Every structure is written in structure tokens, then in C-alpha cells.
Amino acid sequence: MQCVGCNEHELIEVSAEHRLRVAGFAFIAQMPMRRCPRCGLKHLEDAELEKFEHGVARALALSAHINHEALQFMREAIGASRVQLAHELNTTDDGIAGWESGQPIPEPMLHGITRLVLHKTDRPSVPQVKMRPLAKTRDSADRWKCA
């Protein structure tokens, strides 16, 4: 593995904070990464990113904040297509598409989605992810860009 910033080959293993903004919240977890000693760029491997996203999906599922953006994120994090999710929830992919574009999600479906996401992300390798509301001001929101 080499640095995508400067092509340095000797990267150092570190534990560093990874952040992501989804659905009006910031999600933060300590993740194993490789840091470039030359340019300082931190690299998060795809497998680690997948674990982080499972942790984010889990935090969203456990929260009472499942909106259209959260639904789409969770679906993609668990690797399900709309058709697959519709099948799991005994509904239609048009229904899923509607909820992902902002139509209200019926309560029983919210429960079904929560159960499914918690089941699919129930692994010891999934990190604890902290979730906190984003400040509304543009200035502070911009500081939360994904590293």
C-alpha cells in the first residue's frame, strides 16, 4: 500500500478519528489507519471504512432519527438494493424509493428497518460510533467534512 498523496511506501499504523456527516448528524469513531510520514495524509482501508459505516448505520438505527437520508445510508451500508430491502420488509421497491425521497416512513416499517440493520451489523468488529447533532451554522458544518 502506498500514499495516494505522495506515493510514499512506508506508512505508519495509527489509530485516528474518522468522521462522517449523515442526516444532520456527525458520526465519529477511532479507526485503525495508516498515516503517511511524508505528507501526513491518513488512509482508511475499504474494509475499515465498511466497518465504520456499519457502526454509523447501527447508531442511526438505535436513534429516533431515521429520515430519508438515514434510510438510504443504512440500506447502502448493509449492502442491500432497494429490491432486497423491500423483500426483507415485505413491501415494494417503489415504497422504499418513496421513503428515500422524503415520504413519511410508516411506523411498522421503521421498526422493521431498525431490526434488520441491528441484525446485519451485530458483529464484534463493528466499532462504537459517537453520534452528535450538527450545528446549524454553515461555518461549523463545514468543519465536519469527511477526512
Ligand SMILES: [Zn+2]
Ligand atoms: Zn504521502
